[in-house]
Structure formats: C-alpha cells, structure tokens
Amino acid sequence: MEKAKYIWMDGKLTLWDEANVHVLTHTLHYGNGVFEGTRAYQTKEGLAIFRLQDHTKRLLNSAKITMIKSPYSQKELENAQIELLKSNDFKSNVYIRPLIYLGYGVMGLYHINAPVNVAIAAWEWGSYLGDEGLQNGIRVKISSFTRNSVKSTMGKAKAAANYLNSQMAKFEAIDCGYEEALLLDDEGFVAEGSGECFFIVRDGVLITPPNDNSLESITQDTVLKLANDFDIPVERRRITRDEVFIADEAFFTGTAAELTPVKEVDARVIGDGKRGEMTKKLQDAYFDVVYGRNEKYKHLLTYI
Ligand SMILES: Cc1ncc(COP(=O)(O)O)c(C=O)c1O
Incomplete structure (x- = not known):
C-alpha cells in the first residue's frame, strides 16, 4: 500500500505513521465496526470521488444496523473525505476507506458504552484484480x-x-x-x-x-x-x-x-x-x- 501524508482521525488530519489505536480497541476484539470503500478517479477536470453521497449514506446505514451511533453527520463525513483528499497530494487514482469503530475504554460484548471513533484513510490504488x-x-x-x-x-x-x-x-x-x-x-x-x-x-x-x-x-x-x-x-x-x-x-x-x-x-x-x-x-x-x-x-x- 502506498502511504499518503495524512489520515483523518476524529476530526483531525493526523500524520499517516501516527494514526494508531490502543490494543484494547473494542472493534479489534469483537468485529463490530463499519466501513466503506470508495474510489476517486483522476478525471480531465481533476480528482473526483465517485458516488460520495451514496457511499456515505451506506456507511451511516451500516452503523444504524449494527447499533453504532455515528458522532458525525452525513455532510460532516462527506466534507471530511473531501478535506482528506485535498490535504494529500495524490497523483493517481485513490481508494478511500472510512471506518466507524468502537474505541478504547470498554471491554465485554455489550458495546453500547464504548466510545465511537471515526477514521478515514485514502491511498493511491490501482486495479484490485489486476x-x-x-x-x-x-x-x-x-x-x-x-x-x-x-x-x-x-x-x-x-x-x-x-x-x-x-x-x-x-x-x-x-x-x-x-x-x-x-x-x-x-x-x-x-x-x-x-x-x-x-x-x-x-x-x-x-x-x-x-x-x-x-x-x-x-x-x-x-x-x-x-x-x-x-x-x-x-x-x-x-x-x-x-x-x-x-x-x-x-x-x-x-x-x-x-x-x-x-x-x-x-x-x-x-x-x-x-x-x-x-x-x-x-x-x-x-x-x-x-x-x-x-x-x-x-x-x-x-x-x-
Ligand atoms: C461483500 C461485497 N459485496 C459487494 C461489494 C460491491 O459493492 P460496491 O459496488 O458498492 O463497492 C462489496 C464491496 O464493497 C463487498 O464487499
């Protein structure tokens, strides 16, 4: 994977190598986290995200289904993805990976009291199946x-x-x-x-x-x-x-x-x-x- 400069974490642009989580992050243990996979293409008029609204809507629907309360609205998540792409200097097509996950602070299966975190990473990625x-x-x-x-x-x-x-x-x-x-x-x-x-x-x-x-x-x-x-x-x-x-x-x-x-x-x-x-x-x-x-x-x- 090609490293980029920044990853968006809970509202802040964080340096790629510093975008870390605690080992007791809830999602890491029990798998309740929701994510998206969205692409941005280098068009004639510059980098453009394909169906950003639909992917972001599905992300929030996924969170609703799995009983995770997103701390961010549809618009805020869309803007975060745009901000992230603007802050990284991408030269080729990009894959965007937003993740809403349960963070550090609560263990055990009952997840409702776990903090909810959001990270969005993006990196240059060619064709998946070659x-x-x-x-x-x-x-x-x-x-x-x-x-x-x-x-x-x-x-x-x-x-x-x-x-x-x-x-x-x-x-x-x-x-x-x-x-x-x-x-x-x-x-x-x-x-x-x-x-x-x-x-x-x-x-x-x-x-x-x-x-x-x-x-x-x-x-x-x-x-x-x-x-x-x-x-x-x-x-x-x-x-x-x-x-x-x-x-x-x-x-x-x-x-x-x-x-x-x-x-x-x-x-x-x-x-x-x-x-x-x-x-x-x-x-x-x-x-x-x-x-x-x-x-x-x-x-x-x-x-x-
Ligand atoms: C299990 C599964 N089915 C289908 C798809 C295709 O969905 P989409 O076209 O929205 O990327 C994906 C990819 O996200 C997937 O992970």
Whole structure:
C-alpha cells in the first residue's frame, strides 16, 4: 500500500505513521465496526470521488444496523473525505476507506458504552484484480464457504465482522490457484463474490441476483443504470451454479474490482474464455462514467 501524508482521525488530519489505536480497541476484539470503500478517479477536470453521497449514506446505514451511533453527520463525513483528499497530494487514482469503530475504554460484548471513533484513510490504488484481469478476465472458484446467512448476520451492513467469511473464501480461492471466490447462499443460489456482486449474460439478457444475500452494491446499481441506457434486457433473479457454467459471459462488479470479466469458473470456460461483448460494452461505459466522460452521470462525481 502506498502511504499518503495524512489520515483523518476524529476530526483531525493526523500524520499517516501516527494514526494508531490502543490494543484494547473494542472493534479489534469483537468485529463490530463499519466501513466503506470508495474510489476517486483522476478525471480531465481533476480528482473526483465517485458516488460520495451514496457511499456515505451506506456507511451511516451500516452503523444504524449494527447499533453504532455515528458522532458525525452525513455532510460532516462527506466534507471530511473531501478535506482528506485535498490535504494529500495524490497523483493517481485513490481508494478511500472510512471506518466507524468502537474505541478504547470498554471491554465485554455489550458495546453500547464504548466510545465511537471515526477514521478515514485514502491511498493511491490501482486495479484490485489486476489490469490483466480487467482486460482478459479472471478464474473463479465456487467457495466451499456458504455466504453469511441472513438468518444470523446482516449483509446490508458493510460491517467488519461480515468479512471473516469473505476473507476465508478469498484465501481458499487463491490457495487453490484461482483469483476470486464466488459464494453461494445457504439455499445454494449465487450470492456474491468475496467483495463483489456477480452478473451473467445469457442470450443477450443481463442477469444478476437480487440483493437478498449480498451487499447493496453501488457499482451493480451503476451497471444496471447503464444497461437500461443501452436497452439491454435485465433480469434480477436467482442463479444456480450450473447456470453460471453455461452462461455466455460473466463478470464481477465492485468499487475495488470495478467491472472485472470472469473467464472460468471451477474449470468450466465461460463463453469463449475471454471478455465478452456485453461485458466490454458495460465496462467501457462504466469507465466513461467514473472518469466524468458521460455528461448524464457527471452529477455522481464530487470534484476535489
Ligand atoms: C461483500 C461485497 N459485496 C459487494 C461489494 C460491491 O459493492 P460496491 O459496488 O458498492 O463497492 C462489496 C464491496 O464493497 C463487498 O464487499
């Protein structure tokens, strides 16, 4: 990770190396903390955060779900992210990581009396699944881990605790020689990747599962808007693993992963084993949006 100059901590710009916490920080032990992953792109008109308001809203919704009282409002958190990007001299694309966490002072599971802290870090970050992956697609393993069940966890919250499941699935996929994991829900239908939502294309129809077992992905929403602009027929319905195997195209969407084609799933080649036509069309359109080249969606960018 590229170090930046400052991290925003509880209202103060703090030097990167001094942005530390106590070892008895509550979230570190019990996993109740909520975070976001937001990107800022170097556009022709300078650095711009993509869908800042939506990411910040989801951060506050995550806090609400997990019973954490944010000390900062939506507007204050948005301004903090802008201030942080202004104070760091970024030359390339940036990933922003706001975190609302339970701090030092209370131990034990009952968390309501723990102090609430907020940190926002940002650093220069390229493509998450590699430039080669964006171009030619990645190899994916269906995970042996079931996606967190809605019966016992709350996947609409981007909560740290939810990511043990993602982390183990990701490790397993890489350990088996793949690049990413695809997790099924507890009924065996496709849920999502370890940090992405999932789409397939069959006979010209774009299909993605409803968000009943996945994060409400902002990238997925953007791609669905673009599909609508192109008059691509869309179905939001459950997908089984065998339907993935016989799809014409498949891809992941996420802020980090952007729009990454999937070329192989569990030794089955998807389509003709490279980035599909519709995938490329939507990927190009997505990059036009985030780089401010599509007038219709310029309002989704916050210029720094
Ligand atoms: C589990 C999970 N699903 C899906 C996504 C994609 O969400 P978004 O497009 O809002 O980044 C992410 C990334 O934040 C994620 O962590």
